[in-house]
Amino acid sequence: MEGRNRSGATCWETPVTHTTDVLIVGAGPVGLSAAAELRRHGAGCRLVERLPARLPYARAVGIQPRTIELWDRMGLARTVVEQAVPLRGQLNYVDGEETARVELTLPPEVPYGFAALPQYEVERIIEEYLNGLGTAVERGTELLSFAQDADGVTVRLRSAAGAEEDVRVRYLVGCDGAHSTVRKGLGLDFPGGAFTEEYMLGDVVADWDLPAGYAVRSEHRGADGATDDLLVCIPLPGPGRYRMSMRVPPELSELPGLSADDTDGADAVAHGPLSGRRLPELPDLQEVVDRLAPRPATLSQLRWSSVFRISHRIVDRYGEGRVFVAGDAAHIHPPIGAQGMNTGIQDACNLAWKLALVLRGEAGPALLASYDAERRPVGEEVVGRTVRRTVHGTAADPDDPRTVLLREAQLLVGYRGGPLATAPYGPADVPQPGDRAPDCAGLTTPVAAYPLRLLDILRDRPDHVVLLYAADPTDVIKAVLAPGWDVLAIRAEDGTHVPLVPEYRDTAGEFARLYRPDGPTGFVVRPDGHLGARFPLADTETALADYREALG
Secondary structure, three states, X not given: OEEEOOOOOEXXXXXXXXXXXXXXXXXXXXXXXXXXXXXXXXXXXXXEEOOOOOOOOOOOOXXXXXXXXXXXHHOXXXXXXXXXXXXXXXXXXXXXXXXXXXXXXXOOOOOOOOEEOOHHHHHHHHHHHHHHOOOOEEEOOEXXXXXXXXXXXXXXXXXXXXXXXXXXXXXXXXXXXXXXXHHHHHOOOOOEEEEEEEEEEEEEEEOOOOOOXXXXXXXXXXXXXXXXXXXXXXXXXXXXEEEEEEEOOHHHHOOOOOOHHHEEOOEEOOOEEOOOOOOOOHHHHHHHHHHHOOOOOOEEOOOOEEEEEEEEEEOOOOEEOOEEEOHHHOEEOOOOOOOHHHHHHHHHHHHHHHHHHHHOOOOOXXXXXXXXXXXXXXXXXXXXXXXHHHHHHXXXXXXXXXXXXXXXXXXXXXXXXXXOOOOOOOOOOOOOOOOEXXXXXXXXXXXXXXXXXXHHHHOOOOOOEEEEEOOOOHXXXXXXXXXXXXXXXXXXXXXXXXXXXXXXXXXXXXXXXXXXXXXXXXXXXXXXXXXXXXXXXXXXXXXXXXXXXXXX
C-alpha cells in the first residue's frame, strides 16, 4: 500500500531490503564527487542521472586551489592539472582603459594555484575515476519520489526505457541542481531572490593579443557611474579560447519569459540556462566584443551558447533524517569568483566521509548532523558575499587583498567552534581544530632521495591520520596505535631508534613554521583535510578520546 509522509513524498508501508548504502541523484561534479568519496571509503552507492549524457557546455569553469587539494587526496590532482589551464590573474577595464591588474599569487606553501577547466571535463575525469572503483553512472534514470523511515529510504526510479523500480537504500543524497527533486520532496524551504538582468554565454576563440591565462572584465559606465554594459571572459583550454559572458541584447531579452522548467512550485528559480529562447549566435557575441573588448578581436569557432539568469537562494537546512542535499540543490548564487561548483564539491566531500563512518559503525548517526552545522554557514557566507559583490563590486569587500585572495581560493573555509572541533591548544593564530590542515614541503625519509609534501604523505589515505610531532614519539605511538587510524611521526631531527610507524623528518622546518607546534604536539587530520584536534602529546589518549566522542 502507498501513502504520504509529512513532507508530501510517497511512502510505502512494506519495507524493501536495502539494495545499496547510498543513492545519489545527479551526476554533475557534486554528485560524482560524493560517489567517488563514498567508494573510496568503501561504502556502496548508486549514482543516477536524468540526462542521457554529459552536457557539452563550459558552465562552471573555475577550479579553486582548495578543490585541487581535495582531489590530491583522491589521487586526481595530476590528471586535473594536466588538463586545466592556469588562471594567472584578471585584467580590469572601464570605458576602454585598464584600471587594475589582479595577480592571483598565493603564498609559496599553497601547493596549487587557480585554474580553469570546463565542467564537462571535470565530470569526465571524476567519472573515469569512479568507474575504476566499480561504479558507473546510471544515465537516463529519474527520481520520481521517495519516503524515509527510521531504517532507510524507499525510492521510486524510472529508467530511460520507462520502467519504474522501487529501491531501498540507507541514505539518499540530492545533488540534482537548482530545481532539485530531492529538495522539493523533502519539503525544504529555498528562500532568496533573482536578479532582473539576463546574460548570454558563449564558448569562442578570440584572436586578440591579450596575455594568456588572464581573465578579462571590461565594463562601460553611464553618466551616473553605474555599470550599464559588461563583458567577462574566462580562459579555457585551447589557444585563444574563452568562455564569454555579457548582458543580453534587447532582441533576445524580449523573447518569451520563464518556462515551466524554470519554476520551482510557486516561486520562480530562474537560475542557469533559460529554455524557450533563441540561442545567441556568433554575430550577437561579436557585437558586444566590438563594443567593449580592450583590444580589437574577431571571434570564431563558437562551440555553444546560452541565455541565463541568476538567482540567490539557500535551503533552511541541508538535510533531514536520512536525506541530504548538496551543491546547487542547497545553494545557488551569482557566479562571480567561481565559488559555486567548488563549494558544492566540498559539500560532497564533507558529507561522504561522515556517511562512510556511520555506515561502517565507527560513528553514530548523530555525526551526520555536523554536515549542516559545518556546511550551511559556508553556503550562507558564499551566497551573501557573491550577492554583495554583484551589486556593489569589489567595494563590498573591505578586507585586505591577501585575505580576499585566500578566501576566493577557499583556503579560509573552516569549522572552528563547530560540533567536531575539539578544544583549541596554543595561540589563536596557529592552525586549530576546524581549520584547513596546511600543506608543507621538505619532509624526508632515510630511504627517499627527494623531499615530499604533506599532501604526498596523506594521498590515498581515506581515513583520519594522526600526526605526532616530537623528537622521539615512540612511547606516545604505543598509546595511540589502538584507535586504528593511520599514525605518522614527524621529527625535527634524525632518530636512531627503530620506528613503530612511518616517520618523516621536517628537514626544511616548514611543518614547524606552518603548524607552530608547542613542543611535542599531536594533530588529527580529518578525511577532508581539516584538523580535528590539536593537543600536547602528553594528553594524547584524552585528546583522541575527546575527538572520538565528538564523532559520536
